[in-house]
Amino acid sequence: MGTIVVFGGRSEIGVATAARLAAGKKVILAARRPDDLAAECDALRAAGATGVSTVAFDADDVASHPALVRSLADTYGPIEIAIVAFGILGDARRAETDVQHALAIAHTDYYAQISVITLLVNALRAQPGDSTVIVFSSVAGVRVRRANYVYGSTKAGLDGFASGLADALSGSNVHVLLARPGFVIGNMTAELMATGVEPAPMSVTAGQVADAVATAYRKGRGEVWIPGRLRPVFFVMRLLPRAIWRRLPR
Secondary structure: OOEEEEEOOOOHHHHHHHHHHOOOOEEEEEEOOHHHOHHHHHHHHHOOOOEEEEEEOOOOOHHHHHHHHHHHHHHHOOOOEEEEOOOOOOOHHHHHHOHHHHHHHHHHHHHHHHHHHHHHHHHHHOOOOOEEEEEEOOHHHOOOOHHHHHHHHHHHHHHHHHHHHHHHOOOOOEEEEEEEEOOEEOHHHHHHHHOOOOOOOOOEEHHHHHHHHHHHHHOOOOEEEEOOOHHHHHHHHOOOOHHHHOOOOO
C-alpha cells in the first residue's frame, strides 16, 4: 500500500489527480488550515483511498519545509507519489508595477516549488522502491506572453528546473512527471474570467487535467501536455516573430 502526498491539499487539480490514483492507497493532504479540508477528504475516500490525513503546510514558509518533509516519511511511511500542486495566479496587471506582488507570485510559484521539490527528491532517493514527483508547469511557461509575463516566467523557470531534475534523476528510483496544461477553467481562474477574460482556445477543466496526468503516470511517461494537441501548436508558436507574438490575445 503506497502513500500519496498532495502539497497544496486544497488545489482543485491536485486533489482531482490524487483521486484518480487513490484506490488502495493512503493520501496525505498538506495545506494551510488542514482542519478545513472535509470536502477534499470525502472525495478521496469516495475514490477508494484507504485513509486520508491532513497536515499543516505553508508553501511560502520555506524554513518549515525540511521538518515537514522529514515528518511525512517518518509518520506515514514511504511516499509513492508526491503531487506538487500549490501556486497562485496573481493579478497580471498589478504585478507589472507592484514589486511586492510580483515577488509574491515568484516566491510561491517558483522559489517555494524548488524548496519542496528538492527536499522531496532527497527524501525519496533515500527510501526503498520507486516513487514519482508530479510537477505542474503550464503552457504559459513554454513561451512567455505579454499578457501574463510575471506568472509565465515562474512557470518557465519551474519547467526548466523540473526538466533538468528529471535528467539528473535518470536511472534512479525517483521519477518526475511534468504536466503542461493549457488554460484551466476552474477555481484558480474563476476570478480572472469574472473580469471578462475569455478562456483560451483548447482550454481544459481540472478533471481533464487529472485524467491526463493519471494516464501518463500509469504509462510511466515523463511529461504530458494537456490537451495533447497543444504540443504541436506551441512548437509553431515558438517560431513566431516577436512582433507578432506580442500582439496575440491572452
